[in-house]
Amino acid sequence: MPPQWELTLLIGALGAVIGSFLNVCIHRLPRGESLVRPRSHCPACGALIRAFDNVPLLSFLWLRGRCRGCRAAISIRYPAVELLNGLGYVLLWRRFGWTPDALIYGVFFSALVVVTFIDWDHQIIPNRITLPGIVVGLVSAATVLTGSFVDAVIGAALGGGLLYAVAVASEWVLKKEGMGLGDVKLLAMIGAFLGWKAVLVTVFVGALGGSLVGLALMALKLKRREDPIPFGPFLAVGAVSALFAGPELIAWYLRLGA
Numbered sequence: 145m146p147p148q149w150e151l152t153l154l155i156g157a158l159g160a161v162i163g164s165f166l167n168v169c170i171h172r173l174p175r176g177e178s179l180v181r182p183r184s185h186c187p188a189c190g191a192l193i194r195a196f197d198n199v200p201l202l203s204f205l206w207l208r209g210r211c212r213g214c215r216a217a218i219s220i221r222y223p224a225v226e227l228l229n230g231l232g233y234v235l236l237w238r239r240f241g242w243t244p245d246a247l248i249y250g251v252f253f254s255a256l257v258v259v260t261f262i263d264w265d266h267q268i269i270p271n272r273i274t275l276p277g278i279v280v281g282l283v284s285a286a287t288v289l290t291g292s293f294v295d296a297v298i299g300a301a302l303g304g305g306l307l308y309a310v311a312v313a314s315e316w317v318l319k320k321e322g323m324g325l326g327d328v329k330l331l332a333m334i335g336a337f338l339g340w341k342a343v344l345v346t347v348f349v350g351a352l353g354g355s356l357v358g359l360a361l362m363a364l365k366l367k368r369r370e371d372p373i374p375f376g377p378f379l380a381v382g383a384v385s386a387l388f389a390g391p392e393l394i395a396w397y398l399r400l401g402a
């Protein structure tokens with residue numbers, strides 16, 4: 145057992161409970177539905193999900209992945225999002241301890257989880273996440289975060305500006321929309337939370353990861369060349385890499401060139 149395993153479990157459980165709300169956001173935000181009403185229903189039979197069948201992770205296990213009413217399979221996506229968010233919070237707590245940074249980055253991490261799955265499903269990144277996200281990132285940097293406010297402003301401007309230039313250039317070269325403005329606002333949000341160096345790490349890791357996964361999906365014949373692969377999830381993975389290992393990744397990259 146790792147040290148302080150009771151606290152680890154507690155923080156993981158908190159992350160899973162919030163992850164359960166993130167599932168609601170992922171499902172309802174792109175449909176323009178309210179996040180609080182109505183209460184959760186089975187998508188197959190419409191039965192209201194009772195409180196004791198709505199416990200993060202555990203309900204999925206004791207229901208064996210099926211609705212209590214109609215036995216329709218529940219997507220593995222739901223417990224996966226809960227587990228991911230729980231794991232993220234534990235890692236943030238271990239990395240940043242009892243600091244405002246851990247709390248703010250928890251909010252940031254959860255926003256990235258929601259963006260990732262919505263973009264993967266619908267090829268959109270909701271403004272209702274990225275625009276408030278930019279504000280929260282800048283305000284946090286100006287107040288409680290360890291990083292500097294100037295760094296955050298440069299990060300947001302660089303993130304937005306960099307991808308906006310790519311979007312305009314690719315539209316001009318390819319004569320079609322190569323990159324959505326959702327990606328532009330997402331990278332601005334990432335810059336606001338993490339600063340300008342993290343923007344470079346995010347773009348590098350995101351572009352590398354996106355190309356590799358895109359090639360793999362085409363090789364496995366799961367996607368065709370003309371099928372869109374959303375960039376948001378890869379930017380999110382890049383941002384999390386920068387959050388946990390930004391300085392190490394920069395040092396490693398600079399050594400490659402030396």
Ligand SMILES: [Zn+2]
Nearest residue numbers: 186189211214
């Ligand atoms: Zn059902």
